[in-house]
Structures are given as C-alpha cells and as structure tokens.
Amino acid sequence: xxxxxxxxxxxxxxxxxxxxxxxxxxxxxxxxxxxxxxxxxxxxxxxxxxxxxxxxxxxxxxxxxxxxxxxxxxxxxxxxxxxxxxxxxxxxxxxxxxxxxxxxxxxxxxxxxxxxxxxxxxxxxxxxxxxxxxxxxxxxxxxxxxxxxxxxxxxxxxxxxxxxxxxxxxxxxxxxxxxxxxxxxxxxxxxxxxxxxxxxxxxxxxxxxxxxxxxxxxxxxxxxxxxxxxxxxxxxxxxxxxxxxxxxxxxxxxxxxxxxxxxxxxxxxxxxxxxxxxxxxxxxxxxxxxxxxxxxxxxxxxxxxxxxxxxxxxxxxxxxxxxxxxxxxxxxxxxxxxxxxxxxxxxxxxxxxxxxxxxxxxxxxxxxxxxxxxxxxxxxxxxxxxxxxxxxxxxxxxxxxxxxxxxxxxxxxxxxxxxxxxxxxxxxxxxxxxxxxxxxxxxxxxxxxxxxxxxxxxxxxxxxxxxxxxxxxxxxxxxxxxxxxxxxxxxxxxxxxxxxxxxxxxxxxxxxxxxxxxxxxxxxxxxxxxxxxxxxxxxxxxxxxxxxxxxxxxxxxxxxxxxxxxxxxxxxxxxxxxxxxxxxxx
Amino acid sequence: xxxxxxxxxxxxxxxxxxxxxxxxxxxxxxxxxxxxxxxxxxxxxxxxxxxxxxxxxxxxxxxxxxxxxxxxxxxxxxxxxxxxxxxxxxxxxxxxxxxxxxxxxxxxxxxxxxxxxxxxxxxxxxxxxxxxxxxxxxxxxxxxxxxxxxxxxxxxxxxxxxxxxxxxxxxxxxxxxxxxxxxxxxxxxxxxxxxxxxxxxxxxxxxxxx
Numbered sequence: 001x002x003x004x005x006x007x008x009x010x011x012x013x014x015x016x017x018x019x020x021x022x023x024x025x026x027x028x029x030x031x032x033x034x035x036x037x038x039x040x041x042x043x044x045x046x047x048x049x050x051x052x053x054x055x056x057x058x059x060x061x062x063x064x065x066x067x068x069x070x071x072x073x074x075x076x077x078x079x080x081x082x083x084x085x086x087x088x089x090x091x092x093x094x095x096x097x098x099x100x101x102x103x104x105x106x107x108x109x110x111x112x113x114x115x116x117x118x119x120x121x122x123x124x125x126x127x128x129x130x131x132x133x134x135x136x137x138x139x140x141x142x143x144x145x146x147x148x149x150x151x152x153x154x155x156x157x158x159x160x161x162x163x164x165x166x167x168x169x170x171x172x173x174x175x176x177x178x179x180x181x182x183x184x185x186x187x188x189x190x191x192x193x194x195x196x197x198x199x200x201x202x203x204x205x206x207x208x209x210x211x212x213x214x215x216x217x218x219x220x221x222x223x224x225x226x227x228x229x230x231x232x233x234x235x236x237x238x239x240x241x242x243x244x245x246x247x248x249x250x251x252x253x254x255x256x257x258x259x260x261x262x263x264x265x266x267x268x269x270x271x272x273x274x275x276x277x278x279x280x281x282x283x284x285x286x287x288x289x290x291x292x293x294x295x296x297x298x299x300x301x302x303x304x305x306x307x308x309x310x311x312x313x314x315x316x317x318x319x320x321x322x323x324x325x326x327x328x329x330x331x332x333x334x335x336x337x338x339x340x341x342x343x344x345x346x347x348x349x350x351x352x353x354x355x356x357x358x359x360x361x362x363x364x365x366x367x368x369x370x371x372x373x374x375x376x377x378x379x380x381x382x383x384x385x386x387x388x389x390x391x392x393x394x395x396x397x398x399x400x401x402x403x404x405x406x407x408x409x410x411x412x413x414x415x416x417x418x419x420x421x422x423x424x425x426x427x428x429x430x431x432x433x434x435x436x437x438x439x440x441x442x443x444x445x446x447x448x449x450x451x452x453x454x455x456x457x458x459x460x461x462x463x464x465x466x467x468x469x470x471x472x473x474x475x476x477x478x479x480x481x482x483x484x485x486x487x488x489x490x491x492x493x494x495x496x497x498x499x500x501x502x503x504x505x506x507x508x509x510x511x512x513x514x515x516x517x518x519x520x521x522x523x524x525x526x527x528x529x530x531x532x533x534x535x536x537x538x539x540x541x542x543x544x545x546x547x548x549x550x551x552x553x554x555x556x557x558x559x560x561x562x563x564x565x566x567x568x569x570x571x572x573x574x575x576x577x578x579x580x581x582x583x584x585x586x
Numbered sequence: 587x588x589x590x591x592x593x594x595x596x597x598x599x600x601x602x603x604x605x606x607x608x609x610x611x612x613x614x615x616x617x618x619x620x621x622x623x624x625x626x627x628x629x630x631x632x633x634x635x636x637x638x639x640x641x642x643x644x645x646x647x648x649x650x651x652x653x654x655x656x657x658x659x660x661x662x663x664x665x666x667x668x669x670x671x672x673x674x675x676x677x678x679x680x681x682x683x684x685x686x687x688x689x690x691x692x693x694x695x696x697x698x699x700x701x702x703x704x705x706x707x708x709x710x711x712x713x714x715x716x717x718x719x720x721x722x723x724x725x726x727x728x729x730x731x732x733x734x735x736x737x738x739x740x741x742x743x744x745x746x747x748x749x750x751x752x753x754x755x756x757x758x759x760x761x762x763x764x765x766x767x768x769x770x771x772x773x774x775x776x777x778x779x780x781x782x783x784x785x786x787x788x789x790x791x792x793x794x795x796x
Contacts (some may be wrong), residue, residue: 050775056753085671087677237778265641505676
C-alpha cells in the first residue's frame with residue numbers, strides 16, 4: 001500500500017551536483033524542497049578522513065562510492081541487431097551513488113564548452129556544407145548559447161573556487177591561459193595548482209612543437225577559498241587519491257564542500273537518503289507532474305506530492321524514469337522519430353604511455369585535475385574540411401590515478417608476471433607517465449537508450465538498454481588526435497612509448513570516462529528534444545530534467561561545468577519566471 | 587536458467603558448504619591446502635629476488651582468502667540476475683560463477699592436472715621451473731577448468747597483484763613490500779612540499795592506513 005505524504009513545493013530526484021544546485025536555488029527562493037537520494041548519506045568528517053580515504057582497493061578497485069550493479073545497472077549492445085546483456089560489473093563508466101553523487105568521486109576537471117560547441121550543427125553546415133556530415137549523424141544545436149551560459153559558468157566556478165588561468169578575459173588574451181576559450185567575465189577565483197614534473201615535461205614539449213599549453217582548470221583547489229555562501233574549502237595536498245575517492249582535505253569541490261553546509265541550516269530543505277524513486281506521476285502530455293512514487297529501505301512505498309519535480313539523477317536514470325513514467329515519446333531508431341533516449345553520446349578517448357630511463361617523475365604526487373593541456377586540436381578553430389571529420393580533442397598530461405594496483409606500467413615486451421615483470425615494474429613505476437586525448441562524441445542514429453525487454457532491477461523494473469558504438473567520424477577524429485598526441489610524446493624523448501588508440505567496437509569493460517550524455521536532450525524544437533533551453537519538459541511544464549542527459553552531443557571536455565551551468569540557468573528561470581507565472585518558459 | 591548455470595549454482599552451495607575453517611588456521615574461506623597452493627602460485631607470479639620478497643611470502647593467500655569470504659567472493663554487489671547468455675567481449679563477462687567458486691574449482695582442477703602430469707605431485711610439490719610451466723599453460727588456456735583456464739589465471743594474477751599493492755590491512759603487502767619495491771609512499775596524503783621539486787628522489791618511507 002502506498003503511503004501518501006504531505007505535499008512539498010519541490011521534490012528533487014537525485015542529490016548530486018544538479019540536485020544540490022537546484023535545492024539551493026529553490027529553497028533560497030523560499031520553497032519547501034525535499035531531495036530524494038538513492039544512496040547513503042556521506043560527508044567529509046565521518047566518511048572521508050585522511051586516515052581512511054587513501055585506500056586504493058576499497059575505492060578505486062572495489063568502487064565503494066559508485067552505484068552497485070546489484071542495485072541498478074544497464075544492459076548494453078553495440079548495435080540494434082545484437083541482444084543486449086547486462087553490465088554485470090561496472091567498467092567503462094562509474095556513476096556515483098549517495099549524497100553528492102558523482103560530485104564526490106569526480107576528478108574536478110572543470111571546463112566550459114566553447115561557444116562553437118553550442119551551435120555545432122549550424123556552424124558545420126555553414127562552414128563545410130551539407131555533404132560534409134555523414135547522413136546518420138543526428139547532431140544539433142543546443143538552443144542556448146555560450147553567452148547565455150557564461151554568467152552561470154562563472155557562478156559555478158566561484159561557488160567551487162576553481163583553480164586556473166584565464167586565457168580570454170572579456171576578449172583580452174592572457175598569457176598562460178587557453179587562447180581558444182570563450183570570453184570569461186572574471187578570472188578564475190584561485191590561481192593554478194602547483195605543477196608536478198610529468199605535466200611540465202609535456203607542456204615544454206608541446207610548446208616546442210608550437211602549441212599553447214595551459215593548466216587544467218581544477219576543482220582541487222590550489223589554496224583555501226571561501227565561497228559566496230561563506231563555506232570554506234581547503235587546499236589540495238596533492239595526495240594522489242582523488243578520482244574515485246572523497247577528499248579528506250575539503251579541497252575538492254563537491255556538494256558537501258560547497259552547498260550542503262548552508263542547506264543544512266535551512267528549515268525549508270530536507271534530504272532523505274536510501275530512497276529510490278520508482279516513477280513520476282502525471283496526468284498526461286500537456287498537464288503537470290503530480291509528484292513521485294518512491295521506496296526506501298523499509299520496503300514501504302510512498303507517494304510524495306509536489307508542485308515542481310526536478311529530475312536530476314544520472315543520465316541513465318533520468319532517461320529510464322522518463323520512459324518508466326510514460327513522459328515524452330520514446331525514440332524509435334527505425335523511423336528516427338521520438339525523443340526520449342535519442343542522441344546518446346559519450347567520449348572518444350585515447351592515450352600514449354611513456355617511460356623514461358633518466359627522469360624520476362614521482363607519479364604518486366597527484367590530484368584529480370592536475371596537469372597541463374593543449375586545446376590546439378579541439379573544436380572548430382582549425383579547418384576540418386581536408387581532414388574529413390568534425391570535432392576534436394584536448395591533449396593533456398595529468399598527474400592523476402597513478403596508484404599502484406591499477407597503474408604499474410611496464411615497457412613494451414615485458415611479460416605479464418614473473419621475475420622479469422617484477423624487475424620492470426620496480427624500475428618503471430617512478431619513471432612512467434601517460435598522456436591522453438579526450439575527444440568529442442557525435443550523436444548518431446544508432447546510438448540510443450530504451451527499456452530492456454528481458455533484464456530487470458531489484459524492484460522488477462526493466463533496466464535501461466544502451467545501444468552504442470563509436471561513429472566512424474569519431475574514430476577518424478580520434479586517430480588524428482592520437483597521432484598529434486604521439487608526436488608530442490616523441491618530442492619528450494622517452495625511452496619507450498606505447499600508443500593506445502581508440503578502436504571499435506566500443507567496449508563496456510575498460511574504464512574510459514563517466515561522461516554518458518544525451519537521451520533527454522535540450523533543444524528549441526519539441527520534435528527533436530525532450531527539454532526546452534531551460535531544461536523544462538516540453539510535455540509537463542513543472543518537470544525539469546537536469547544533467548548531462550541534456551547534451552545533444554558531447555564536446556571533448558569533461559561535462560561537469562556545463563552540467564552545472566545548465567542547472568543554474570534552469571534554477572534562475574524557475575525562481576525568476578516560472579514561480580510568478582507557471583507555464584512553458586519557451 | 588540453463589542447465590549449465592543451474593549446475594554451477596548448485597556447485598556454489600555444495601562447495602561453499604565445506605569451507606568452514608578451523609580458528610587456528612586464521613583462514614575464512616580457503617582450506618589450508620588451498621591457501622598453500624595460492625601462496626605457491628603467488629610466489630611464482632611475483633617471485634622473491636634481490637629486490638624483495640615474493641607475493642606469497644607477504645600475504646597473497648590471506649588477502650585473497652579474506653576477499654573471497656566477503657562481498658567480492660560472492661559477487662554480492664554485481665548484477666547476478668539470469669539469464670546468463672554468451673555475448674561478445676565488448677559486453678563484459680557474463681557468468682554465474684563467483685570468484686569464490688572459481689577459486690574452489692580452479693585450485694582443485696589445477697592440482698588434479700599437476701598430479702596427472704607430474705606422477706602424483708601437486709602444484710606445491712613442483713619445482714619453481716615446473717610451476718612456471720604449469721602457470722604458462724594455464725595462462726595460454728591449455729589446462730581445462732570450469733569457467734576457463736585462462737580466465738582463472740587472469741583472476742589469480744589480478745588478485746595477487748591487487749594484494750601485493752593494496753593497503754596491508756587487507757592481508758597482503760605485509761611490511762609494505764609491494765610499495766617498497768616500486769617506491770610508492772602509500773597513504774602519506776601530503777606532497778605539498780615536494781610537488782614542485784622535479785626529478786628529486788622522495789626519501790620518506792611508505793606509511794599504511796592501519
């Protein structure tokens with residue numbers, strides 16, 4: 001029997017970055033806000049003290065902060081003709097679970113997308129003509145511009161205290177920053193982090209080739225910082241336990257270290273953990289969402305009425321809850337019609353491993369977003385016409401994830417075990433590094449999500465089914481970017497070098513990135529998008545779907561900055577416009 | 587559920603049932619014989635040499651024993667609902683066999699193989715060279731084991747390496763031998779004073795959590 005609860009003004013599904021940003025804005029506007037989080041409560045002092053978090057086995061190998069497949073997973077296949085099978089153990093991506101969501105175990109790489117990313121399709125058509133793009137690409141413009149998002153990127157960067165060097169301040173080029181970035185109204189709130197040896201070697205080599213290296217914008221702070229709410233973050237200690245870990249120094253921006261301290265003081269805000277939302281209740285297209293049904297550890301089922309519903313779970317769960325709740329037309333890959341589940345995309349990554357005979361790199365000195373980057377082969381600031389692909393990659397050397405269980409490089413030709421392996425590992429650990437290409441991912445007709453016909457979760461609901469493979473455009477892009485990366489690698493004069501290209505088929509097994517995007521995309525046209533440019537459902541005007549599920553395709557950059565900017569812009573539209581006159585905002 | 591899966595599930599119950607350990611062994615999953623075999627294997631995968639002790643000497647069997655007795659051994663946190671269908675490699679492993687079952691079955695099969703091939707001698711009775719040869723055969727899939735010989739080798743190798751480099755509180759890496767071998771300082775957690783000292787050796791010894 002479903003227990004009906006007292007109504008609230010707004011219910012938030014999922015308390016990661018998106019949910020926390022919306023919770024702050026809506027409760028700050030005086031609304032009663034209830035956030036429902038599927039995972040446990042966690043906070044710095046009790047869960048991430050330095051005496052506990054430096055534990056590679058628990059967090060990096062056994063995935064303690066990540067959703068457990070036993071609780072929720074997806075099924076996967078490369079193409080429609082295959083039978084999707086469950087992702088039984090996570091590999092390629094690691095969605096968070098628990099208070100803070102992926103904002104706890106993320107690496108802190110905080111990017112803005114470039115202005116051209118938001119008009120990718122119209123720009124490509126204008127510059128390269130309509131025959132340039134493969135016919136099965138379904139990329140589209142966002143319906144929101146960089147200039148419209150800039151104030152919200154800025155707000156998020158100042159909420160977190162992001163460490164970095166501006167390259168374009170109100171149109172003025174600044175030395176040492178990214179010369180290709182969009183104009184920013186203010187510099188980064190804190191200076192770049194101190195740079196370890198390996199990224200410095202990469203930057204020197206890149207500069208020698210004529211590129212423009214700059215420090216990775218980072219939510220691992222170079223110095224203590226007090227944010228606009230008066231919440232104090234600490235300085236990064238370069239401990240090396242960052243991505244996949246909580247931070248024991250309050251130095252990595254997360255919902256816990258930036259927003260939660262003030263939310264806890266607000267009587268109109270409440271948070272319930274270990275609560276899994278089962279469906280969103282509504283009265284059909286063109287009506288309103290009425291609230292959500294959820295269940296908790298007791299096994300009881302509750303109905304929570306609400307005037308506003310914020311769906312801010314991870315990409316996969318945003319899509320699944322829309323499908324399970326019958327909101328929006330499901331995408332049909334045969335006809336290309338329908339919107340929910342359409343335009344899934346990912347990240348096209350590759351890397352080059354290097355070893356040195358004479359250089360002591362001390363890779364244990366690290367963070368999550370610590371390194372040097374070049375953007376010279378990213379985006380659309382070079383002519384793609386002769387190259388035959390759209391998109392690009394940033395190339396980087398990051399001092400990260402060099403803990404020994406998962407990272408113990410050996411020169412090519414080394415056996416996998418035995419005496420020779422042991423000698424090679426002993427020699428190589430302190431003298432090896434990896435440089436990477438983080439490339440864009442274009443949406444295409446055969447990449448989508450729907451409900452699986454066979455496999456179900458612990459509540460007997462269908463799992464989400466992902467159908468995805470790399471598009472030839474992206475493989476061509478990745479091959480080009482990887483070649484440029486290897487050139488820089490060779491210019492670093494290593495003793496050995498191994499190129500790890502990205503090839504099809506996409507595999508769910510090796511870790512690539514937790515940048516699963518799309519499926520509930522933003523747009524100006526309801527026939528090709530799920531939400532309008534304010535992340536408001538085209539079907540139910542009091543439902544907002546927040547997160548990277550809104551990306552029509554993926555840029556090369558890590559998504560969190562753009563997720564946050566979209567969330568803050570939606571929050572402002574709700575508090576300044578929707579509350580005064582509830583109805584469609586676009 | 588297919589017949590093979592059903593058999594495997596029954597095997598889980600039957601095999602786990604005999605795992606009760608005597609308190610004095612300190613083992614939670616392995617029998618003392620199984621633990622001895624794992625120690626011997628680990629000492630070949632990461633052998634003792636002039637650089638330091640072998641993985642078996644510094645607790646590989648204890649590390650794996652504890653892991654198998656817990657969530658890892660039973661695949662507690664993984665999606666284990668049927669049907670288990672063969673897929674393509676890009677879809678990831680699809681098997682009802684948990685690590686606990688793989689070890690129980692794999693260690694017995696490996697020993698049986700040795701006794702047949704080496705005139706009644708088990709794995710622990712072989713010379714180092716003979717053990718290496720058996721392990722190479724296992725790695726190359728030349729020894730038949732339920733769930734796959736190569737898969738069993740990969741599992742043992744992965745777990746041995748994990749134990750060798752994990753915090754010593756988990757039972758392996760005793761004396762921080764794995765960390766000392768490569769120069770990893772463990773849970774020091776603060777390198778602010780050395781981050782910009784490029785190319786200099788780091789002199790402080792490693793520290794562990796517990």
